[in-house]
Amino acid sequence: MKRIYLFVLCLLSGFAKGQNTIQEHLIYFDLGSYSINESQQSDLISLFSSEIKTFNSIVVSGFCDDVGSTESNAILSQKRAESVTRFLKEEVQISVTLSQGKGEIKSDESTENVDAFRKKNRVVKIKYQFVLHPKKTIQPNELKTIPDYKTFSDALEKGDKIILKNLLFLGSLTVFEYPEEAEIELKKIIFFLQNNPSAHIEIQGHVCCISNSFKDAFDRNSRKNNLSETRAKKIFDYLVSQNIAADRMTYKGYGRRFPIAGATESENKRVEILITKI
Numbered sequence: 513m514k515r516i517y518l519f520v521l522c523l524l525s526g527f528a529k530g531q532n533t534i535q536e537h538l539i540y541f542d543l544g545s546y547s548i549n550e551s552q553q554s555d556l557i558s559l560f561s562s563e564i565k566t567f568n569s570i571v572v573s574g575f576c577d578d579v580g581s582t583e584s585n586a587i588l589s590q591k592r593a594e595s596v597t598r599f600l601k602e603e604v605q606i607s608v609t610l611s612q613g614k615g616e617i618k619s620d621e622s623t624e625n626v627d628a629f630r631k632k633n634r635v636v637k638i639k640y641q642f643v644l645h646p647k648k649t650i651q652p653n654e655l656k657t658i659p660d661y662k663t664f665s666d667a668l669e670k671g672d673k674i675i676l677k678n679l680l681f682l683g684s685l686t687v688f689e690y691p692e693e694a695e696i697e698l699k700k701i702i703f704f705l706q707n708n709p710s711a712h713i714e715i716q717g718h719v720c721c722i723s724n725s726f727k728d729a730f731d732r733n734s735r736k737n738n739l740s741e742t743r744a745k746k747i748f749d750y751l752v753s754q755n756i757a758a759d760r761m762t763y764k765g766y767g768r769r770f771p772i773a774g775a776t777e778s779e780n781k782r783v784e785i786l787i788t789k790i
Contacts (some may be wrong), residue, residue: 514612515526528534531643531644532568532641532642532643533641533642533643534639534640534641535640535641535642536638536639536642537555537556537559537635537637537638537640537754538631538635538637538638538766539552539556539596539635539636539637539638540631540634540635541635541636542593542633543577543634544580545590545634546573546574546591546592546594546595547595548596548599548705548780550597550772553603553735554598554735554742556596556599556600556603556604556618557730557735557736558602558730559605560600560604560606560640561604561730561737561773564640565643565644566642566643567606567640567641567642568640568641568642568643568684569609569640569641570600570608570609570610570635570638570639570640570641571592571605571608571610571611571612571639571640572596572608572610572611572612572636572638573593573598573612573613573614573637573638573639574588574589574590574591574592574593574594574596574612574613574635574636575589575592575614575615575616575617575633575635575636575637576588576589576592576616576617576634576635576636577617577618577619577630577631577632578616578618578619578633579630580747582615582616585615585616585618586614586615588613589613589614589615589616590612590613591613591614591638592636592712593611593612593613594611594613596611596635596636596638597611598782602788603735603736603782604638604736604737605736605737607633614631619633619660638642640706649785657775659672661674662674662785664700664701664703664704668704668711668790669787669790670678670787671786672786672788673784673785673786673787674784674785675782675783675784675785676697676698676700676701676742676782676783676784676785677697677782678690678693678694678696678697679693679694679697679782679783680693680694680749680781681743681746681781683734684729684730684731684732684739685730685731685733685743686733686739686743686745686746686785698747698750698751698787700757700773701713701747702751702787705712705751705756705760706756707740708790710789710790711742711787711790712760712761712785712787712788712789713760713761713762713785713787713788713790714761714762714763714764714785714786714788715744715745715747715748715761715762715763715764715783715784715785716744716763716765716766716783716784716785716786717738717739717740717741717742717764717765717783718745718766718767718768718770718771718780718781718782718784719740719743719765719767719768719780719781720768720771720777720781722782723771725736727767728740728741728765728767728768729767729768731748739763739765740765740766740767741763741764741765742765743765744763744765745763745781747763747783748761748762748763764789768780
């Protein structure tokens with residue numbers, strides 16, 4: 513009984529520190545193809561955009577069936593590995609430790625369903641090692657100091673900031689959770705800019721709930737980690753559609769670089785307006 517207790521205690525202790533876990537993800541290809549379809553792309557983005565995983569090693573290995581010559585299959589397996597590696601780098605902004613083409617996998621002609629066997633061999637295997645972390649709670653000494661907020665009713669000067677408190681978005685999207693309330697908030701910006709024709713603004717997007725391994729949160733529409741930027745651009749585009757001159761505005765995503773001291777997570781999913789010229 514004592515040995516069992518010690519084993520469980522050690523196991524729990526290991527998990528508390530963060531254990532390296534190794535898993536494998538498979539991507540299957542059509543005959544002769546090295547293109548990743550949209551469903552597989554979404555799976556890759558979802559897998560490698562985790563907010564609670566730190567990836568320590570990613571090895572991408574491409575394979576082929578044995579249809580065709582050994583030489584052409586070696587080239588195709590390499591192209592499959594390169595296709596996945598390039599996608600992870602360009603679309604998910606994550607580096608691959610090793611990318612390799614492993615050539616063809618021989619099939620046994622006596623196999624009952626040799627075509628099904630070959631289909632499973634047209635594959636890229638992604639072996640990845642990661643550490644799982646709980647979502648981090650920001651400590652008071654990590655919070656950034658930011659200036660007091662103003663409202664559009666105040667006498668505003670260059671450098672003042674206004675927070676749009678009722679502008680809420682659905683998770684991982686640029687869709688407003690309460691469109692009618694959002695429109696009321698946006699009309700405040702329009703009214704201010706119409707009544708201050710020389711004023712210029714920067715629209716600043718912020719997000720919450722992401723780990724230090726990501727600069728921004730995942731946007732399900734763009735399929736990239738640029739959610740704070742796309743939310744800011746959503747407002748920029750709306751204001752342009754309401755005849756506010758584009759050259760009076762800029763937009764920028766700040767990820768979770770500037771959390772509000774003492775605010776809840778939902779309050780940190782925010783949009784701010786910076787007065788850049790008055």
